[in-house]
Amino acid sequence: MSKIAEGLLYSESHEWVKVDGNVAIVGVSDFAQAEMGDITYVDMPDLDDELSAGDDFGALESVKTSSELIAPVSGKVIARNDELEDKPELINEDAYAAWIIKVEMSDTSELDTLLNAAAYAEVAK
Amino acid sequence: MENLLKQTCLHDLHVELGAKMSPFGGYDMPIQYSGIIDEHNAVRHAAGVFDVSHMGEIFISGPDAERFVSHIFTNDIREMEPGKILYGMMLYPDGGTVDDLLVYRESEPQHYLLVVNAANIDKDYTWMQEQAAGFDVRIDNQSDAWGQIAVQGPASEKAVCTLLGFPEAASLTFYTFLDTEREGRRVIVSRTGYTGEDGFEIYAEPEQIRAWWRTLIAAGIKPCGLGCRDTLRFEAGLPLYGDELTAEISPVMAGLSMFCKLDKPEFIGKEALAAQKADGVARKLVGIELADKAVPRAGYPVELEDGTEVGVVTTGYHSISLEKSLCFALVDSAYAALGTPLWIRIRKRTFAGTVVKKRFYQTNYKK
Numbered sequence: 431m432s433k434i435a436e437g438l439l440y441s442e443s444h445e446w447v448k449v450d451g452n453v454a455i456v457g458v459s460d461f462a463q464a465e466m467g468d469i470t471y472v473d474m475p476d477l478d479d480e481l482s483a484g485d486d487f488g489a490l491e492s493v494k495t496s497s498e499l500i501a502p503v504s505g506k507v508i509a510r511n512d513e514l515e516d517k518p519e520l521i522n523e524d525a526y527a528a529w530i531i532k533v534e535m536s537d538t539s540e541l542d543t544l545l546n547a548a549a550y551a552e553v554a555k
Numbered sequence: 556m557e558n559l560l561k562q563t564c565l566h567d568l569h570v571e572l573g574a575k576m577s578p579f580g581g582y583d584m585p586i587q588y589s590g591i592i593d594e595h596n597a598v599r600h601a602a603g604v605f606d607v608s609h610m611g612e613i614f615i616s617g618p619d620a621e622r623f624v625s626h627i628f629t630n631d632i633r634e635m636e637p638g639k640i641l642y643g644m645m646l647y648p649d650g651g652t653v654d655d656l657l658v659y660r661e662s663e664p665q666h667y668l669l670v671v672n673a674a675n676i677d678k679d680y681t682w683m684q685e686q687a688a689g690f691d692v693r694i695d696n697q698s699d700a701w702g703q704i705a706v707q708g709p710a711s712e713k714a715v716c717t718l719l720g721f722p723e724a725a726s727l728t729f730y731t732f733l734d735t736e737r738e739g740r741r742v743i744v745s746r747t748g749y750t751g752e753d754g755f756e757i758y759a760e761p762e763q764i765r766a767w768w769r770t771l772i773a774a775g776i777k778p779c780g781l782g783c784r785d786t787l788r789f790e791a792g793l794p795l796y797g798d799e800l801t802a803e804i805s806p807v808m809a810g811l812s813m814f815c816k817l818d819k820p821e822f823i824g825k826e827a828l829a830a831q832k833a834d835g836v837a838r839k840l841v842g843i844e845l846a847d848k849a850v851p852r853a854g855y856p857v858e859l860e861d862g863t864e865v866g867v868v869t870t871g872y873h874s875i876s877l878e879k880s881l882c883f884a885l886v887d888s889a890y891a892a893l894g895t896p897l898w899i900r901i902r903k904r905t906f907a908g909t910v911v912k913k914r915f916y917q918t919n920y921k922k
Contacts, residue, residue: 467575467782468592470873471848473902489902491850493591493872494782498902515848 432461432554435526439541440550443500446526447544454503454533454541458490460525461554466492469521472514473499474531479507481533483540488530490521503540505533563608564702564761565768572778580673582609585780595783595875598750602708603779604771607756608764611676612701613669613683617692620665627686627823628658629806629815632667635660640730640745643814645682646824650805650831654679655796657747662734668743672796686823702764706771707754707779707787709919715744715755718774719767724755729920737763749784751791751918789870790877792842792914798853798869799840799883807831808885809840810913838866839891842913843882843899847906848873851882851899858898858905865890868899874915880906881915 434440439447444462448455463469471491481487481501488499509532514520520528535541545553560583569576574585585606587594597603615624625632630643639660645653654675659668671679680696687694706714715724723733724744732745740760748754757767772778785795794800799809806815807828816822817829845851851871856864866886874881882899890897895910 467587468590471850473849486902491873493786493875494586496850496852 432459432464433526434459434461434547434551434554436547438526439502439544439546440553441500441502441544442553444554445500445502447502447541448529449541452535452538453508454505454535455529456502456531456533457529458499458521458525459550459554462490462497463521463525466490466495466497468493469518472518472521472530474510474514475507477507477510481505481507483543490518499530501533502544503533503535504537505535508532508534561609563606564764565606565608565704568765568768569606569778572772574778574780577781579781580609582673584609585778587780587782588778591780591782591786592875594777594779595786597777598708598752598779598783598787599876600709601777602706602710602714603777603783604768605705605707605779605781605784606703606768607705608702608761609673610703611671611673611679611696611698612703612758613671613676613680614695614697615667615669615683615692616663616665616695617690618665619690619692620667623687623690623692624658624667624669625819625822626690627683628656629822629824629828630658631816631819632658632660633819637662638731638734640732640747642730644800644806644811645679646805646822646828647802648824648827650807650824650827651802652796652800652804652806652809653682653802655794655800659732659743659745675796700760701758702761703756703758704764704768704771705748705750705754705756706776707748707750708752711752711754712921714771714774714776715757718770718776719757727755727921729922746921749793750787751793751916752787753919753921785870786872786875789872789881789883790874790916791918792912792916794840794883795870804840804885805831805836808836808838836888838885839888840869840883840885840913841891842911842915843884843897843908844911844915845880845882845899845906845908848880849901849904849906850880851884851901851906856900857884857886858900859890860896860898862905865897876916881911883913886910
């Protein structure tokens with residue numbers, strides 16, 4: 431049974447968002463990491479890249495498969511978790527601690543389209 | 556669809572161990588138990604056990620058995636002694652591959668065991684029957700009557716000798732086998748595998764296979780799924796039918812000419828292979844090493860620096876043992892030489908790589 435952290439927002443494509451003012455911290459859910467298995471590589475966007483909600487901004491690679499990362503919100507990439515370059519397994523160890531990027535949101539109303547923990551629990555089964 | 560999947564004699568034991576199951580070759584097979592990386596490393600450094608009961612066992616016997624097997628098989632079985640095994644292919648007349656397989660020369664004259672890929676059992680059996688006109692042979696598909704486990708890794712000899720009680724297995728060398736009995740039922744122990752490590756493949760009736768599986772697991776031999784079977788064979792430079800060998804990919808294209816003996820008087824596909832060797836082939840299978848950690852996957856395009864597409868990836872991984880991104884790719888022959896720079900398109904970007912030998916990992920067979 432995968433863990434679903436309370437207080438975060440989720441996309442149907444299994445990204446989580448932690449809101450900090452106008453900044454969205456983005457990672458992938460415990461359900462997603464469990465489905466992937468051992469993650470071996472995180473393909474991340476460059477700093478200052480402009481993301482549009484719904485577009486892919488990178489990918490997770492496990493031994494067996496690739497899975498695209500989908501931007502849950504629009505905005506500019508202001509930070510990336512470079513620790514994942516050498517330690518992609520941090521996502522397997524704790525998917526909610528291992529954030530991937532921080533996005534300066536251009537439209538915070540997009541957050542309304544995301545799911546709360548209870549609603550995401552219905553998706554992640 | 557799922558109810559059409561076949562199950563091996565170990566299926567319930569995989570479920571009991573919590574394996575992730577997935578369809579492969581028409582069977583519901585374990586992909587992983589503890590994780591692909593953990594299982595892969597167990598085989599490289601200790602030992603692991605695989606359920607390979609899905610593989611097909613087809614027995615050929617009769618007065619013309621040698622002549623028939625020689626007719627349908629690329630390697631040269633004419634001088635084979637009992638207890639020896641040869642790897643090779645069955646080909647279509649145009650040189651395309653029907654299947655790759657092992658041929659076991661049994662102790663009785665004119666008796667052979669052919670071990671074929673699960674997904675190809677029905678196709679191969681039909682193919683053999685169609686080619687048998689004019690040969691006095693019996694073709695006996697016993698695939699459903701046999702279970703098979705593969706015990707692979709540096710500690711596999713000890714496991715097979717002591718845990719399974721086959722001390723005589725220690726004297727087997729690579730590609731030889733022991734034809735013996737347990738409680739009156741036939742058992743075949745062969746020093747073969749698909750991992751690049753020392754190891755054994757053991758054929759017996761299902762109840763015996765279940766008992767041995769339990770013994771090995773109880774003794775701490777790691778259960779291994781098809782996930783790491785693929786990462787292991789890939790590193791060792793071994794082809795998978797469907798990816799590196801197909802009806803469109805001949806052994807010459809795949810770089811497997813050494814298993815096709817053109818000095819044999821005849822075999823199906825010989826003329827086509829001889830022509831391919833003389834005239835050259837349009838595409839060849841190569842290994843490519845990437846400078847980056849991005850992972851090339853089957854189907855991704857191989858390009859020149861200017862974006863011209865010159866090939867396609869057939870299998871790719873971020874190699875667990877070598878910690879590099881590697882792939883097999885079928886590329887235009889002009890770009891198949893070792894050291895050739897090639898680029899692979901992965902999602903929106905291209906990544907630079909170099910053509911290298913397909914055997915990425917130094918294998919450890921008991922010669």
